């Protein structure tokens with residue numbers, strides 16, 4: 029008993045394996061047999077259907093002795109490669125039409141048979157009567173390949189299984205591979221799409237930036253255009269002051285009177301330069317740049333410009349109610365917004381009036397600082413009020429209004445995180461209130477607010493200036509600041525002088541000069557040779573000024589005086605290795 | 611049992627050329643083929659049910675006017691059925707075709723009376739050029755036929771496409 033069990037245990041596994049194998053084989057055999065029978069059944073069914081078809085098709089031809097038509101139908105059966113022979117016999121079993129593959133014979137007279145399906149000697153014989161409307165017209169007979177095909181199939185099954193299995197395996201692998209490839213392709217396509225979309229987005233953003241930039245620029249130009257009339261008038265007055273004072277200086281010997289005249293001239297020049305500086309600042313293309321500022325101070329600074337740009341019959345008062353917390357904003361935009369509000373007020377007061385600008389912390393909330401611009405002009409109807417901030421909305425005649433002023437104010441307010449409101453009644457003036465959020469950031473170091481006491485930095489300067497008069501003036505100032513200087517009239521000459529002698533403590537150059545190289549190119553050239561060389565650029569042209577600013581050189585805007593020059597030299601920094609006085 | 615249908619006239623046409631006396635025999639064979647076809651037509655035509663008083667009531671093949679068949683037609687029809695109806699042969703002379711299912715219009719019969727009855731009218735080029743639903747002609751020494759579906763449809767009959775396929779021409783097909 030034990031031995032048997034042990035034996036069984038020893039051979040258990042192989043027995044199991046062999047047993048399963050045998051079972052599998054048996055199943056396979058049964059399947060094969062069933063398959064064989066099924067194949068025969070299918071074959072018989074197919075052949076029967078074909079014979080039925082032939083019998084019904086040929087009835088007319090048989091009834092009315094159309095041998096050609098009958099032959100056509102018989103020939104059509106050839107398409108089936110399993111058909112060895114086909115024939116049509118008439119009611120008397122005489123041959124009407126036939127077809128036979130090589131080696132097959134067709135008897136001219138057939139043995140009478142009815143509906144027959146018979147496997148015999150590896151052949152399948154099928155006979156179908158041809159009837160029509162109940163009349164018997166003859167028979168259609170087919171002879172087909174019987175067993176061989178079935179045997180082929182049976183023998184083929186094993187091979188077929190192996191092939192099928194490997195095919196399946198390969199298919200699975202191929203499908204997997206293909207799926208992987210497809211996924212990869214899709215991924216790549218998606219990545220490409222994304223990249224495309226991204227590029228498009230960038231393009232759109234750039235486009236938008238360009239459009240916004242263009243709009244800002246046109247808004248500025250509009251404001252500047254508005255101002256030009258007033259400023260030109262103002263300038264004429266200033267020039268008048270200067271020219272008459274110059275005349276009088278020539279004639280007068282009284283020192284007191286001369287001093288007064290000179291003081292008046294200086295004041296006029298100061299006003300004029302203040303005005304042009306502001307105008308140039310406005311028309312300059314510069315990107316939005318935020319700075320932390322004291323809004324009260326910014327408004328105060330605009331006093332001269334506002335006073336000058338409005339008419340004499342308009343009184344401007346500015347009231348800054350401190351304390352004020354700092355605000356982060358774009359100074360240029362703020363100035364432009366104030367200017368736009370002031371110009372609108374001017375337009376609303378054709379017969380003169382009062383413009384009051386008040387800067388205050390919002391009473392309930394010192395997180396916001398407001399600028400109130402109030403006029404005593406014609407005011408607005410509610411309908412106009414509701415539309416004033418729309419771009420291109422204007423009630424002014426063609427050529428006078430563009431409708432862009434308040435849209436700039438609105439855009440500035442929103443982009444700074446604030447808002448702007450309007451209160452008005454027809455005939456009773458208008459009040460625009462622009463409120464901006466304050467910031468916890470510290471105020472930017474105010475360079476211009478406190479010009480450093482001009483350091484008496486002595487040294488050698490290279491002055492590049494094409495205009496003799498200007499060169500002489502700057503020369504005086506340089507000497508005053510403790511510099512000796514040599515002058516070059518053009519950039520290439522300056523470069524030669526710079527290369528010829530070493531150690532200039534300062535290079536100061538005009539930007540726009542005749543010759544192939546301008547001041548900016550010269551400055552870059554020199555910086556290439558000596559990165560630590562202090563360089564100051566000066567110009568009267570706003571475009572050039574912007575370029576210098578971008579290139580990172582300290583810039584003097586003409587006209588300028590000693591304090592501005594000292595400040596610029598200070599900003600240019602000391603040349604390393606040079607000891608300057610503390 | 612009908613007699614064998616495949617009557618080739620060709621061989622006999624040869625005989626015709628050889629001897630005039632064979633003409634009678636030739637005509638006889640041709641008529642035998644036509645008689646046979648008259649019977650066969652019944653298997654390829656469907657009549658409206660109203661054309662038969664009852665299931666299994668006889669299908670009449672009528673010979674109107676002069677009868678060229680004699681016993682040939684009776685022999686051809688003997689024991690035959692179509693769609694379950696036993697086939698009988700009637701000779702109607704010059705009378706109405708009412709009750710007929712197939713009518714062979716022999717010499718001396720005018721068609722006018724037959725128009726709206728469910729009758730397959732069979733005419734013969736040998737008799738006149740006037741055409742019925744089926745019109746016998748002899749082509750290449752073989753008996754063939756033209757079909758006029760306009761007439762068969764007016765009579766309410768449906769002719770099998772297997773018959774139409776064999777016609778020399780099919781007229782009035784919609």
Ligand SMILES: Nc1ncnc2c1ncn2[C@@H]1O[C@H](COP(=O)(O)OP(=O)(O)O)[C@@H](O)[C@H]1O
Pocket residue numbers: 368372373376403405406407408412416417421422423424428429430431432433434435457458
């Ligand atoms: N202070 C104001 N008083 C009365 N109406 C004003 C005032 N400011 C603006 N408006 C009205 O708002 C409109 C739009 O102003 P704005 O956007 O600056 O465009 P523009 O000045 O070119 O017309 C003006 O046309 C005017 O009707």
Ligand SMILES: [Mg+2]
Pocket residue numbers: 368371372431432433434
């Ligand atoms: Mg405006």
